Amino acid sequence: MKQRSNSVRLIALGAAAVLGLAACGGGDSASDDTVAEEATEEVVEETATGTGNDCTAGKTLAEGKLTIATGNPAYEPWVVGDAPESKEGFEAAVAYGVAEEMGFSDENVVWVRTGFDEAIQPGAKNFDFNLQQFSITEERKANVTFSEPYYSTNQAIVGLADSAAAGATKVSEMRDLKFGAQAGTTSLDFITKVIQPNTEPFVYDDNAAAKAALEAKQVDAIVLDLPTALYVSAVEIEGSKVIGQFPLSDQVGADNFGMVFDLNNPLVECVNEAISRMRDLTYELISIEETWLSGYTGAPVISLD
């Protein structure tokens, strides 16, 4: 039943998008005329007001509005210029794409800012969903609900161009290096489990501290997800470069980014639907990725030996 109404809505949405609203009423070729008629009318009403669809009704924080959280500040290339409202940057574009799929017009998307901790605290949330490169992990699922992944990435290593790390091409050459990572990221886990350096890694709250540690030669290299690594090395840490990216393998799974919801928030189903449509049906996800992240994937591959 649910499946059916979804697919009907899907057809209707597609039709509405392609033909425009006026053309929609008459020329629908679905076999069950009355159902299609109803669905179409519904879509017309929804898009007219842009306050969500059937699925989202009653599930959002503020009726008819979609409240989305991002980091404070939000970093590039995920959000350009710390201004998600501009729709610029990968996550900003994905957020508006999801909102559109769920029938929210741009003016009904409300942005709030949270830190990582506010996103995972047990109390009521001030957002419908939160996207700021949260990695989906089994451990975290006990306390928050994740959407399906909207992006998958791998880890990369950044070091100063003249550092001991600069020439490394395989993991076995990296064991004697001193590593740094950002607190609360999966990169730290990656260092201890995959690289297994001989000394304990250092951990920093932000890129500013990691940069200072690199410059003070307290660490030789830092590990970050690839797009962040490429951005950080190009823009934030002068004199640094991406020494390489780590390939995925049986032992190293991809780092999947998901949106964070309050535990068991039913809205996640609507968002998952939107994401899978954007991924498999409209290919919008891949085009957003090409727009905002195409410059952020090139780096030599490091051997896991």
Next chain:
Amino acid sequence: MLVAVVLLVPRMPRWDRVKKSFFDVDQMRDSFPRLIDAFWLDVKIFAWTTPAIFVLALLIALARNSRSPALFPLRALAAAYTDVMRGVPVILWIYLVGFGVPGLGLERPYNSPLLWGSVALGMTYSGYVAEVFRAGIDSVHESQRAAARSLGLSSAQTMRFVVLPQAVRRVVPPLLNDLVSLQKDVALVSLIGPIEILRQAGIDKAKFANFTPYVVAALIFLAVTIPLTRLTDYLWQRERRRTSGTRVAA
């Protein structure tokens, strides 16, 4: 009040979620060994900074209490040191000394964040502790000095054998106060890299999206500070009984 909390809090609508986020028993068991390991680093930093702080603070307090007119620059310098050290946030000192000094071009191991983080802690805390010592020294009545000098003790001997022993005894409680505070501020060294207990708790928090590791860290801190405080209280009371002679019951 306590009864009200114990009875009412579990009836709140989202208590289950809070309980799971802060008091998850499985999470406690899982994080505990890692946190204890990391706590060892706190203990080490604490152990090597404390003696340095006491020595430095005492020297500063003595400098500030010097009385010779010729030593005015020393007094001014000591006063300026305590003002600046106490007036600037500890975090800034840790960043500035922990990243700044090694950034000047020191090589490993002399650029260690542990080393320079400890130096930053020592600098700030010696400012606070110097003031405590100074208050202790000032609290010793002037007649004690007068008596000691009239017995033929030099100015330095008076300080060493008459004033300081009394002064230090009097300031044991505020000193302990500063030590407890230092023990928690040791965690700030994690800002420049080293993984100590609060950082490890933060890592576990992020990994499991659960705040329970912080609660475990707090319990570990309490397990150390409470016995330490009680022990010092006891020693101090014993000292008071021994030296004050009389005691009014109630």
